[in-house]
Amino acid sequence: MVEQLEFLWRNLPNLLFGFPQNRPGGLLLTILLTASSLAVGMLVAVVVGSAQVSRWAPLRWLGLAYSRVFRGIPLILLLLVIHQFLSTGRLGFQTSSLGSAFVTLVLYGSAYQADIIAGGVRAVPKELIDDTRVLGAGPVRSYMSVSLPYGLRVMRPALLTQAITVFKDSSVVVVLGVADLTTTARIALGADVGNAPYWLATYLAVGFLYFAVALSLSRLVDRLGRNHVRGRTGGLGVPLAATAAS
Secondary structure: OHHHHHHHHHHHHHHHHHOOOOOOHHHHHHHHHHHHHHHHHHHHHHHHHHHHHHOOHHHHHHHHHHHHHHHHHHHHHHHHHHHHHHHHHOOOOOHHHHHHHHHHHHHHHHHHHHHHHHHHOOOHHHHHHHHHHOOOOOOOHHHHHHHHHHHHHHHHHHHHHHHHHHHHHHHHHHHEEEEEOOHHHHHHOOHHHHHHHHHHHHHHHHHHHHHHHHHHHHHHHHHHHHHHHHHHHOOOOHHHHHHOOO
């Protein structure tokens, strides 16, 4: 037990930040990769989610097809397919394993985020939209200043919950050798059979680090959910309607 704790203590900086010659890595790289892919994915999701609620049928079908395709393919398979296309230069350029992982998480995360955003937009009270129309806002301005902000606000807990899922699922990048938390643990253990006694303790530590980050995000989700319940009677109608009409 003492030897296992000493092994974990020696490798804790590597698990958190990556090996000295390959930083950022470990948990830090996992967080950076997840956060950046979710941020870019959110921009894609706003476009795709808006397309899903469009009155123009072809645009709506394209938005729905995007979500259905990238949600329907297992993440590890999607990762391997994307890497085959991006790393071999078949599209006219090449990316590293980290680049392939980033693109895959953007596509995967945005497909779920788009459905969440579309659901939030559909939940906008009809009276709120009618108020903006009465004040002179056109359909596009009404959507941009009322429907979309309202949908994003009410769906914040769901979007954060999805962020937790993407954070945990990002461990699949181990198949590409990206130096995330899981890969770093595997490298630290190495192929030496003498390290076999440390496997359980090491992966328990990895699981704890994932759990700690996920729990922190879960607490944030709970807090936002409680704030939304307390503040939903105030609504967004007056300020957003006024903005749309100004």
